[in-house]
Amino acid sequence: xxxxxxxxxxxxxxxxxxxxxxxxxxxxxxxxxxxxxxxxxxxxxxxxxxxxxxxxxxxxxxxxxxxxxxxxxxxxxxxxxxxxxxxxxxxxxxxxxxxxxxxxxxxxxxxxxxxxxxxxxxxxxxxxxxxxxxxxxxxxxxxxxxxxxxxxxxxxxxxxxxxxxxxxxxxxxxxxxxxxxxxxxxxxxxxxxxxxxxxxxxxxxxxxxxxxxxxxxxxxxxxx
Numbered sequence: 001x002x003x004x005x006x007x008x009x010x011x012x013x014x015x016x017x018x019x020x021x022x023x024x025x026x027x028x029x030x031x032x033x034x035x036x037x038x039x040x041x042x043x044x045x046x047x048x049x050x051x052x053x054x055x056x057x058x059x060x061x062x063x064x065x066x067x068x069x070x071x072x073x074x075x076x077x078x079x080x081x082x083x084x085x086x087x088x089x090x091x092x093x094x095x096x097x098x099x100x101x102x103x104x105x106x107x108x109x110x111x112x113x114x115x116x117x118x119x120x121x122x123x124x125x126x127x128x129x130x131x132x133x134x135x136x137x138x139x140x141x142x143x144x145x146x147x148x149x150x151x152x153x154x155x156x157x158x159x160x161x162x163x164x165x166x167x168x169x170x171x172x173x174x175x176x177x178x179x180x181x182x183x184x185x186x187x188x189x190x191x192x193x194x195x196x197x198x199x200x201x202x203x204x205x206x207x208x209x210x211x212x213x214x215x216x217x218x219x220x221x222x223x224x
Contacts, residue, residue: 005156005196007164008204009180010130010211011141017177024129024141026174028116031125034170036118042072042126043114045133046205049105066105067209068096069202079202083210086189088199109133111209113142122148123163130212140212143180144201151196153187183207 046069065083080089099105115128130140150156185207192200
């Protein structure tokens with residue numbers, strides 16, 4: 001089945017507030033209150049890589065913003081993103097073992113996006129937390145919205161916008177200190193077409209992560 005269009009949204013706390021498990025619980029309950037049917041758990045992992053250099057003078061020749069991500073809908077694939085160069089690549093998942101054996105790059109920090117998946121009519125929602133690998137320290141909250149009938153970004157844009165407006169209204173009634181926001185990358189910068197693929201999802205996640213880091217919600221080590 002071809003992949004349909006995803007929006008990846010992240011929770012933006014109000015000034016002076018932070019993300020916490022209570023907000024995550026409230027958001028999850030909100031999905032269930034609008035008849036979302038829980039289908040199981042999901043998890044995506046985003047890794048920041050750094051080169052293994054014997055000569056540190058060469059560090060400028062290697063990309064600083066080098067990320068990899070595994071996505072639940074493509075368990076046999078792995079995606080690399082070089083944000084500074086606007087490049088996204090799809091590889092077999094075994095590439096991670098090859099990198100480990102070559103000792104060319106190593107993981108600087110890994111972040112897990114994990115939670116529950118819900119079915120809501122023609123939409124599929126994934127709501128989850130952002131936590132560092134091997135830690136339960138909450139760094140953010142994300143939500144994926146997938147519109148199942150159409151894979152064209154432009155054709156389904158209005159429907160997605162209307163659904164998110166309804167969703168935001170439902171969340172606002174709980175008077176939570178923040179809101180979900182959607183920052184859509186310019187996919188054409190990465191050479192991606194209108195027909196949606198998992199590479200589009202990978203690019204969205206890196207943009208969400210960049211926003212979390214810029215707003216101070218993500219792991220401090222990701223900056224170093």
